[in-house]
Amino acid sequence: MSDDRLTHLDEVAPRLWPAPHTVAVGATGAAGTEPVGEYLLLPSARHPRLLAPTGRRAASAVVRHSGEGRHASARLKAAVLAAGLRAGLGRVVWRRRLQICLPRGAASGSLVAHLGTVLDREVVMGMHLGPPRANRKPVLQLLDPAGRTLAYAKLGVDALTDSLVGQEAAALTALAAADTGSVRVPALLHDGTWQGHRLLVQSALPVWQPRRPLDxxxxxxxxxxxxxxxxxxxxxxxxxxxxxxxxxxxxxxxxxxxxxxxxxxxxxxxxxxxxxxxxxxxxxxxxxxxxxxxxxxxxxxxxxxxxxxxxxxxxxxxxxxxxxxxxxxxxxxxxxxxxxxxxxxxxxxxxxxxxxxxxxxxxxxxxxxxxxxxxxxxxxxxxxxxxxxxxxxxxxxxxxxxxxxxxxx
Ligand SMILES: Nc1ncnc2c1ncn2[C@@H]1O[C@H](COP(=O)(O)OP(=O)(O)O)[C@@H](O)[C@H]1O
Ligand SMILES: [Mg+2]
CATH class of the missing domain: 3.90.1200.10 (Aminoglycoside phosphotransferase (APH), C-terminal lobe)
Known part of the structure; x- marks a missing residue:
């Protein structure tokens, strides 16, 4: 796997789906295992930038948000892809998917299942695969199956990112008690750990509202x-x-x-x-x-x-x-x-x-x-x-x- 985003996927997959889960691109899983989840790899399985749920609405919402805060042509590309997914193209076009399997009968212990428990509702997730940098860590967009974004989760993967996630939890706590005027800050929904690393969940800011120019x-x-x-x-x-x-x-x-x-x-x-x-x-x-x-x-x-x-x-x-x-x-x-x-x-x-x-x-x-x-x-x-x-x-x-x-x- 030469693409650095695939390397990122290799690194994060065992954290999102710890053993005995197996994770593979396009494969159906070994004998004695059964599929427990699948994700679209967008824009392609060879050069993925985004992991998206397979449900039409949720996939479309994940892609739309991936254009957030980026330049106009990236936003346009994201909007076009999102419209295609919403129309049901995901089934036909993106056949090579990320397949998650478990030995038959094993209990699911995935991160997204844990996050569903934390938020006390059914959630699906999308994730951006980033370029290499020391502070790279999984940031999961959590949605309900209808495609409404509920929250964002951040997971530490090493000493540096654990401390950053911890600092963000402390910051959100301090900011909740401060007057930030016109600056709107996410609420801290959960401050915990997952597989020995820091995990935080924060509310989603309403980035889908119409943008205003910022002078x-x-x-x-x-x-x-x-x-x-x-x-x-x-x-x-x-x-x-x-x-x-x-x-x-x-x-x-x-x-x-x-x-x-x-x-x-x-x-x-x-x-x-x-x-x-x-x-x-x-x-x-x-x-x-x-x-x-x-x-x-x-x-x-x-x-x-x-x-x-x-x-x-x-x-x-x-x-x-x-x-x-x-x-x-x-x-x-x-x-x-x-x-x-x-x-x-x-x-x-x-x-x-x-x-x-x-x-x-x-x-x-x-x-x-x-x-x-x-x-x-x-x-x-x-x-x-x-x-x-x-x-x-x-x-x-x-x-x-x-x-x-x-x-x-
Ligand atoms: N609370 C939030 N509300 C809306 N979008 C969010 C929120 N947190 C993260 N995001 C989205 O996820 C992306 C990555 O999260 P961010 O906190 O910027 O992590 P990183 O440290 O990787 O830059 C953001 O650019 C944004 O699009
Ligand atoms: Mg950022």
């Missing part, structure tokens, strides 16, 4: 609403908990040239701006166009696994800009990173951040993101942007040179 002002305002949670102003950088924690994370980094270079850069930031007062507040931590949808009732935001409190105000807006640019300029990540750092003053102005503070905030954000990549060993995991030394660290150093030329009066 820069509303985006900045929404970042401000999240940052208002526990916000404190005028904290001197070098005496902040944020600075201390960044230092501790840097100390714990695995040895390597990139880690050395990053430590040197952060020392320079401390010398140039350690005495500068900053505002700190909560941050989503992965505030990107594909983790949100603007609808009439507010801004729907999911994927809170990187939520933190007491982060420099504006970090989420910088992340949004960087991630958007990284997608728009696939071939030039260094330019995207440099553009974010050097454009920070203008970008953060709507949040009331002074220009020089804006630059400092962007440097802290970049150092923080580089630390995250190195901590998560994204390079070793084969992530596209895993080598921060070639795109993020040069932008950081360029911005630091700018910062060192500033006078803070």
């Amino acid at each position: 820069a002002g509303s985006l900045a305002a929404a970042v401000g609403e999240v940052a208002a949670i526990g916000r404190v102003d005028d904290v001197v950088l070098s005496s902040s908990g944020y600075w201390r924690e960044l230092g501790e994370r840097l100390d714990r980094l695995p040895d390597g040239a990139a880690a050395e270079r990053l430590r040197t850069s952060v020392d320079r930031i401390g010398r140039a701006a350690g005495a500068v007062p900053l505002s700190f507040g909560a941050s989503h931590g992965d505030w990107t166009p594909w983790n949100m949808a603007a609808v009439a009732g507010g801004l729907l935001v999911w994927d809170w696994e990187r939520f933190r409190t007491a982060v420099p105000v504006g970090s989420d807006l910088l992340h949004h800009r960087l991630q958007t640019d990284l997608v728009a300029r696939l071939e030039n990540p260094p330019a995207a990173a440099a553009g974010t750092v050097l454009g920070a003053a203008a970008l953060l102005a709507p949040l009331g951040v002074a220009p020089r503070t804006g630059l400092l905030t962007a440097l802290l954000y970049s150092a923080d993101l580089a630390t995250r990549y190195l901590t998560d060993r994204q390079l070793e995991a084969g992530a596209r942007l895993g080598n921060v030394g070639v795109w993020l660290l040069p932008a950081l150093d360029r911005g630091i040179a700018e910062l060192e030329g500033e006078t803070w009066t």
